[in-house]
Amino acid sequence: MGVRVRVPTPLRRFTAGVDEVPADGASIKAVIEDLERRHPGMRERLLDEKGDIRRFVNIYLNGDDVRFLDALNSKVKDGDDISIVPAIAGGR
């Protein structure tokens, strides 16, 4: 079953252009590791060298910003919706 992850335009080069992909994991961190296995290159865009969520990346779990939950340790259950959203819109 797992979770569904919505992928923003700048990361779709790793998902063959697909805007929503399945993933597994019991926490946000585990989901990101699974995304990396399925779509190599994703983790580096989401996490910095220390393993924290990059400052300009927002991750929403069922609509809530995980920074206001338990960040990477936020618990994930089957059927949850995860959205990755760049903190900005680009262009002018």
Added chain:
Amino acid sequence: MATTSQSFPRLPADARKSGAATSRPGVEIAPLARAQSVLDLVGNTPLLEIKRLTPGLIPAGVRIFAKLEGFNPGGSVKDRPAKNMLETGIAEGKLKPGKVILESTSGNTGIALAMLGVALGYPVELVMASNVSRERKKIIEAFGAKIHYSDPQEGSDGAILMCREMLEKNPERYFKPDQYNNEANSLAHFNTTGPEIWRQTRGEITHFIAAIGTGGTVMGTGRFLKTKNRNVQVIAVEPDDPMHGLEGLKHMASSIVPGIYHENQLDDKIPVSTEDAYEMVYRLAETEGLLVGQSSGAAMVAAIKVANSIRAGTIVTVFCDFGDKYLSTNLWIGWQEWRLKRKK
């Protein structure tokens, strides 16, 4: 029309000598003439030498100046193209009473159009991805403009496409300045930003560096400067990855390329990481007393890189806006940590 700096009243020589114009001898900042409208206040922004941050970071023979576009009445460089696109639209009869100004924007152009729409008496509707900063939305709403939100997942390209659809459905209702494809955008910089920088550096500029959103600033200003001295190097700054946090900037290779952006007219293009740009914003605040937006941080990072590739020269870059519009954004995540690290 904007008043040109040449028409500014000059202070008497003795007043300049005594430092009456400013507290620093030898510095002349001419006061603005009385204006009739915010339209008159667009342009003629100050040029500030970045001196406190740079010692030890750049060669002694290189000077870096920043054009402080936050001094425009709408708070950003985008006042210039917005004004020129609207005035050109009126002159060509495309923007006339009854029309609504429509544009896709991630913020600063929206603010500029909303403000100038009030001044000119036209309603304004804007399409923005819903993840642009809260302050920008509030400012635009304060000017009475209407915002249509596009999917944040789709970024600024999503806003562009939604705006196109709205226009196709109702072409008679709207006037779309089309900042990405309207040469009046880059012409605004050819006619104002370029000449101002040439005058302010007394023709000594050797390198012009600007971050790219639509490309209007770097294209128009660069073209003007090359008419004065073809050896001036024109350099663009862009995010180093399509996934970035530099609000207002475009990673060209992965975006809908604006029609006014002509990469073959650039001498170079410098990629900058979001982290480096954010930290530069913090450093500019602490060392220069200058709180700017993240695109200015990116421009400064690039200016230092260029400075280190030469032995002597005068670099001018553009600080697109001030930082007050970004206080609620992710720009400030990690700032405390950065500060503590610096104090150690």
